[in-house]
Structure formats: C-alpha cells, structure tokens
Amino acid sequence: xxxxxxxxxELFGEIKVVLRTLxxxxxxxxxxxxxxxxxxxxxxxxxxxxxxxxxxxxxETTSIxxxxxxxxxxxxxxxxxxxxxxVPLVQVTEDKAESAVSVCGIFTTHRTSAAGPESLAGPRESxxxxxxxxxxxxxxx
Numbered sequence: 001x002x003x004x005x006x007x008x009x010e011l012f013g014e015i016k017v018v019l020r021t022l023x024x025x026x027x028x029x030x031x032x033x034x035x036x037x038x039x040x041x042x043x044x045x046x047x048x049x050x051x052x053x054x055x056x057x058x059x060e061t062t063s064i065x066x067x068x069x070x071x072x073x074x075x076x077x078x079x080x081x082x083x084x085x086x087v088p089l090v091q092v093t094e095d096k097a098e099s100a101v102s103v104c105g106i107f108t109t110h111r112t113s114a115a116g117p118e119s120l121a122g123p124r125e126s127x128x129x130x131x132x133x134x135x136x137x138x139x140x141x
Contacts, residue, residue: 005089011103015105021044023043065087067084067086081110
C-alpha cells in the first residue's frame with residue numbers, strides 16, 4: 001500500500017470571542033494548482049472571507065505537526081491579531097484519499113505600543129482557542 005500526504009484541509013469550528021460567536025469555516029491547501037500554500041478563513045460574521053497566499057502564510061514544521069500562522073487584523077500601536085493552527089501529518093491512499101481530522105486553532109492578540117514592548121504591563125499576548133474538525137484530502141491537480 002502506497003501512502004501519500006494529504007494536501008487539502010476543510011475544517012469547521014465555533015468559538016465565543018468577547019460578545020460574539022465565530023463560526024469558523026476554513027480551507028487550507030498545502031500544494032494547490034500552482035504548488036503553493038493558500039488559506040481561506042471565513043469567521044461566519046457576514047464579512048467576506050479572509051484569503052491568504054504563499055507569502056502571507058508562515059509554516060513551521062515541529063515534532064507535533066506543522067504550525068500555520070496568518071495575520072488576520074491589526075490596529076496601529078494597539079494590537080495585532082494572528083490565527084494559528086497545528087496541522088497534523090495525514091497520510092492517505094488512492095483508495096481512501098481522505099481522512100477525518102481534528103485541529104487546534106488559536107487566535108492570538110499581540111499587544112503593541114508606539115513606546116515599544118517594554119512599556120506594556122501584563123501579558124503581551126492573549127489567546128482564544130478553537131477546536132476544529134473536518135477532513136484532510138489528497139487533491140491531485
């Protein structure tokens with residue numbers, strides 16, 4: 001049996017942030033038609049989905065999966081918000097080219113200041129976690 005690595009993830013999750021509920025719908029392609037990474041993040045707020053391409057996506061291989069991070073918002077001299085997720089290695093076969101998967105997502109608010117990070121009291125980062133479930137697939141382009 002020959003295994004290949006899944007290269008497309010469709011994930012869903014729900015998280016309560018401040019006074020609203022985000023219904024996450026996410027697509028991640030690790031090797032799209034052009035051979036590059038892409039990510040689409042729909043927060044379920046009625047706003048257009050956020051779309052990211054190769055140069056906007058940070059990927060770090062770790063011993064527990066690939067950490068994928070994108071910047072989703074910012075307010076000058078106040079905060080930057082990122083979304084990260086830990087994506088497992090998923091092996092599939094041609095006969096069964098998809099697998100159920102669970103992924104941990106993290107919205108991180110990084111506090112900033114014009115006076116520099118030394119001027120900030122308390123934690124510089126805060127986290128909101130979202131459990132996401134869906135499928136990992138092998139897409140042949």
